[in-house]
Amino acid sequence: MIKFLKVALFSTALISTLSANENLSTKQINEIENLFLFQKAQVKINSGIDAGSVYMLNVTVRGKGSQIFLTKDKKYLIPGDVIGTQDGKPLTMPVDLKPTLGKEAFTYGTGKDEYVLFTDPECPYCKKFESYFPQIKDKVKIKVFYFPLNFHKNAKDLSLYILSKKTNDEKIKVMETTKDTPAFKNRKYAKGELENLEKQLNEQINLGNQLGVSGTPALFDKNGEKVSWVELLQKNGIQVK
Secondary structure, three states, X not given: OHHHHHHHHHXXXXXXXXXXXXXXXXXXXXXXHOOHHHHHOOEEEEEEEEOOOEEEEEEEEOOEEEEEEEEOOOXXXXXXXXXXXXXXXXXXXXXXXXXXXXXXXXXXXXXXXXXXXXXXXXXXXXXXHHOOHHHHOOOEEEEEEEOOOOOOOOHHHHHHHHHOOOOHHHHHHOOOOOXXXXXXXXXXXXXXXXXXXXXXXHHHHHHHHXXXXXXXXXXXXXXXXXXXXHHHHHHOOOOOO
């Protein structure tokens, strides 16, 4: 354990001065996937970057996306965050957003600044972020996906209700629906409709899992970089209250 911690701290210290800009080759990825631990844990590497002192890997483990670090000698795996000593921010690599194309629930805004958002209709932080949407609608274009968290009792049903609306504008209008909204409480679905909606929602949840989403709101820019929703608002001159 002590040796592992030494390696982790060493990598953390070095990596703050490096830029991650060299993609791993297919051969390198195959070599890493053939390591004993990766085989045993059924780890699939989606992409990887040579960051100088470590490899940064976007992986899928039994359907769940994650980001991990591997020392260059391939002897030690570093789970969790690697923090830059200069800015205090975790080192991250972009995710591949191609699988999300055309799969969003709806798109909000007409601006040029494009984002992908995974949200939960009962998440208080999501609702806080969404309350500022009207102030940035001409600056951003946000592709919205639903990712109901298990501990929010009504989140799945609310997500299905919003997805049931036929047009982009109709879905935007019901974004603020709660469990107490009369239209939601009296909702009815046509025969076979609920099954199709559940299929669509499960597809969005699976996409979130592949991208490593574990909490909401999870926001990515068009390059696949994770973005803080608070910093996005500040970028547009809005102070969160």
